[in-house]
Amino acid sequence: MSPAAVRPGFAALEFLALPRTATLTTLRPDRTPHVAPVRFTFDPSTGLARVTTRAGARKARNVSAGGPAARVALCQADGFRWITLEGRAEVSDDPVRLAEAVARYTARYRAAPPAPPDLVVVEITVDRVLSLGL
Template sequence: MKPLSGSVEAFLAEPLLATLTTMRPDGSPHVVPVRFTWDGAAGLARVMTVASSRKARNLVAAPGGRAVLCQAAGFRWITLEGAAAVFADPLRVAEGVYRYTARYGSPPPEPPDRIVVEIAVDRMMNLDT
C-alpha cells in the first residue's frame, strides 16, 4: 500500500470510533463499534479486546481472514482493510495499550484475557480526508 497523505494520517489520529467488520463462521458479517489505533510505519491497525469476544473468536476461527475498519466523521471517512490476527503476546498487547493511550488519552480496560487484534492493512479507501 502506498504511503498515506498527511491529512489522512491526521484523520486517523483523531480520537474517533470506527466500526470493525469480521466474518462469523456462518459467513455473515459481524459489525461492532471499536476504538483502534493506526501505526503508519508498520501499516498496522490495532484493536484492543478480549479473547472471548465475538470479533476475536471470528478471527481465530478463520486464520488469515480479513477485517475491515471504517472511521467516519460527517462526510469524511476512511476504510482500512487487511489480513487480521489475534495476539496475546505481552509485548504486542503492551504496544497496543501504549498506542491506544496515546490516541484516546486514557488506557483501555484491563480484563484478564485482554488481547490485541492486528490488521495488516493492504487496502484503503477514503473521502474528504
C-alpha cells in the same frame, strides 16, 4: 512495514490520529458480517492497525476462526469524511504486542483501554485504504 501494507496520505493520517470511534467488520464462521464499534490505533511506520478486546469477544473469535486468511475492515467516519482500512488480521496475546497496543491506545485516547484478564490485540496489516473527503 509489511510488504503488503500500504500508507494512507497525509490528510488521512491526520484524520486517523483523531480520537474517534470506528467500526470493525469481521466475518462470522457462517460468513455473515459482524460489525462492532471499537477504538483503535494505526501505526503508519508498520502499516498496522490495532484493536484491543477480550479473547472471548465475537470479533476476536471471528478473526481467530478465519485463520491466516482472515480479513477485516475498520471504518472511521466523521460526517461525510470517512476512511476504511482493510487487511489481514490476527489475534495475539503476546505480552510485548499487547503492551505496544495499550501504549498506542493510551496515547491516542488519553486513557488506558479496559483491561480484562483475557485481553488480546487484533492486529490488522492494512493492504487497502478507501476514503472520501480526505
